[in-house]
Amino acid sequence: MASSDYDYVIVGSGSAGSVLANRLSEDGSLRVLVLEQGGSDFGPLIQMPAALSYPMNMKRYDWGYTSEPEPHLGGRRLACPRGKVIGGSSSINGMVYVRGHACDYDGWEEMGATGWGYRHVLPYFKRMESSHGGQDGWRGGDGPLHVTRGRRDNPLFHAFVEAGRQAGYQVTADYNGEQQEGFGPMEMTIWHGRRWSAANAYLKPALRKPNLAFETGALAERILFEGKRASGVRYRKNGQTHEARVRRDVILAAGSINSPKLLLLSGIGAGTRLAEVGVSPFHELPGVGENLQDHLELYIQQECLQPITLYRHLNLVSKGLIGLQWLLAKSGHGATNHFESAAFIRSRAGVKYPDIQYHFLPVAIRYDGKAPAESHGFQAHVGPMRSSSRGWIRLRSPDPAAAPVIQFNYMSTPEDWRDFRTCIRLTREIFRQEAFKPFAGREIAPGAAIESDDALDDFIRDAVESAYHPCGTCRMGRPDDPMAVVDPECRVIGLEGLRVIDSAIIPQITNGNLNGPSLMIGEKGSDHVLGREPLPASNQAPWIHPDWENSQR
Numbered sequence: 001m002a003s004s005d006y007d008y009v010i011v012g013s014g015s016a017g018s019v020l021a022n023r024l025s026e027d028g029s030l031r032v033l034v035l036e037q038g039g040s041d042f043g044p045l046i047q048m049p050a051a052l053s054y055p056m057n058m059k060r061y062d063w064g065y066t067s068e069p070e071p072h073l074g075g076r077r078l079a080c081p082r083g084k085v086i087g088g089s090s091s092i093n094g095m096v097y098v099r100g101h102a103c104d105y106d107g108w109e110e111m112g113a114t115g116w117g118y119r120h121v122l123p124y125f126k127r128m129e130s131s132h133g134g135q136d137g138w139r140g141g142d143g144p145l146h147v148t149r150g151r152r153d154n155p156l157f158h159a160f161v162e163a164g165r166q167a168g169y170q171v172t173a174d175y176n177g178e179q180q181e182g183f184g185p186m187e188m189t190i191w192h193g194r195r196w197s198a199a200n201a202y203l204k205p206a207l208r209k210p211n212l213a214f215e216t217g218a219l220a221e222r223i224l225f226e227g228k229r230a231s232g233v234r235y236r237k238n239g240q241t242h243e244a245r246v247r248r249d250v251i252l253a254a255g256s257i258n259s260p261k262l263l264l265l266s267g268i269g270a271g272t273r274l275a276e277v278g279v280s281p282f283h284e285l286p287g288v289g290e291n292l293q294d295h296l297e298l299y300i301q302q303e304c305l306q307p308i309t310l311y312r313h314l315n316l317v318s319k320g321l322i323g324l325q326w327l328l329a330k331s332g333h334g335a336t337n338h339f340e341s342a343a344f345i346r347s348r349a350g351v352k353y354p355d356i357q358y359h360f361l362p363v364a365i366r367y368d369g370k371a372p373a374e375s376h377g378f379q380a381h382v383g384p385m386r387s388s389s390r391g392w393i394r395l396r397s398p399d400p401a402a403a404p405v406i407q408f409n410y411m412s413t414p415e416d417w418r419d420f421r422t423c424i425r426l427t428r429e430i431f432r433q434e435a436f437k438p439f440a441g442r443e444i445a446p447g448a449a450i451e452s453d454d455a456l457d458d459f460i461r462d463a464v465e466s467a468y469h470p471c472g473t474c475r476m477g478r479p480d481d482p483m484a485v486v487d488p489e490c491r492v493i494g495l496e497g498l499r500v501i502d503s504a505i506i507p508q509i510t511n512g513n514l515n516g517p518s519l520m521i522g523e524k525g526s527d528h529v530l531g532r533e534p535l536p537a538s539n540q541a542p543w544i545h546p547d548w549e550n551s552q553r
Helices: 015-024 102-110 118-128 155-166 198-206 255-265 271-276 316-329 414-431 453-463 515-530
Strands: 002-011 032-035 129-131 145-149 182-185 212-215 219-226 229-237 240-252 296-304 341-345 356-361 377-384 392-394 405-407 440-445 498-500
Touching: 002 015, 002 229, 002 255, 015 032, 015 198, 015 515, 102 118, 118 129, 118 515, 145 198, 155 182, 155 341, 155 356, 155 414, 198 515, 219 240, 219 255, 240 255, 240 515, 255 392, 296 414, 296 453, 356 414, 377 414, 414 440, 414 453, 498 515
Parallel strands: 002 032, 002 240, 032 212, 129 145, 240 498
Antiparallel strands: 182 341, 219 229, 229 240, 296 377, 296 440, 341 356, 356 377, 392 405
């Protein structure tokens, strides 16, 4: 058995792990090891933004997780893609960049994540960003993460925003700036026509440093301890067992599924459940694997009366030409994720800040690349942002190679069903506005005949899909909170030399896509690991609708 010593061992090279690798290796005096089960991200299927539906459906790049039969969705198993490649899920995601709303982070602090309020995290978002087109004073300008906007040269992108304005909603020039609420351009992690993943932004520049070691094809099997202090990680590579010893910290950045899984494999969790699957309990921490959250979404699809959608490019000849243009010039339809307009709205009066998100797409198509109708169309991806449903991650067996039990428990509350019906009805109203008159034909999905609550519920049950934002399974909170897993410095409660720094620590899911918050967690977490003073808190106040208590828009 091979063994070697490091100051820090990071498990996972995803969004937070890549940031940690970069920041912890900066001064050159600390030896850092990153363990990644996946392999290279080289090649057009990952690096070409428009090819996003391919890597998340490929065993080479994806762990291939699925949920258990979901009891409130007729027993359906939903896909849960997680990146098994350098850059983790940032290398297979949709490249949409959303910070989340200021009130999300103030809510974290109220739940016990002291020091993680909006005023604390905003400086870290600024530190990590190079914003191209964002609001001055609210965005970063020289960080590793390039955040850009699409060309929006299809008139449907502007029709969507104008329809929102006509329906009485706000228009916002930068939902990641002062005002999230409203309709406007969507932002993406794409730079010079390439996916700007955490690997491209953070990990690859850091790999040039001699003090950073990186192992691919390395499956972490368990955390090693001396007493209550983490002393290293046991991992398997090429059929051989290795041990990496640490002088300072073991840091789990394996994501919301694999970080709790590794804790459980190491005997950290609810002891009775661990014993039931043949794992010797080591440290009682019942919150490990609990509090699982996600965003669900529906596609509201309309036929387009004009032949201007991406449907005309779904044939092999067009795809080949798009791919060739991207290979030669990193431009054209291959250089965007095609999510170029967005919206964040409130579902009803009395909701303080947006709880519904829209991605607009000028084609009617699924995430797996299948077109539901043989015609030109467009769609809005829509879903509630703050579901009250909670699920869990459990071990299936003590075998580190076995997939865990994933139960999201989707749609388990009456509020979830009410909120989704509201999403559909509000979207239909937007598509009926004057701005869409030249474009909107028949409704493809759900279909105009689906109107009653019961009919809408049947459609929701059959059609709802994950937006692939799992989080919350190692919740951050006060050390005396019995269900918290890490304290506000990301240290596993009751143990030494062990931290979790990734989307698993999120107490309550944020408003929007999770790549941005995960990167921020890596940035702020790195300062906690290094014992640095946090960046000075911001005094910038976000825009809140002045009549939110009485008005929905």
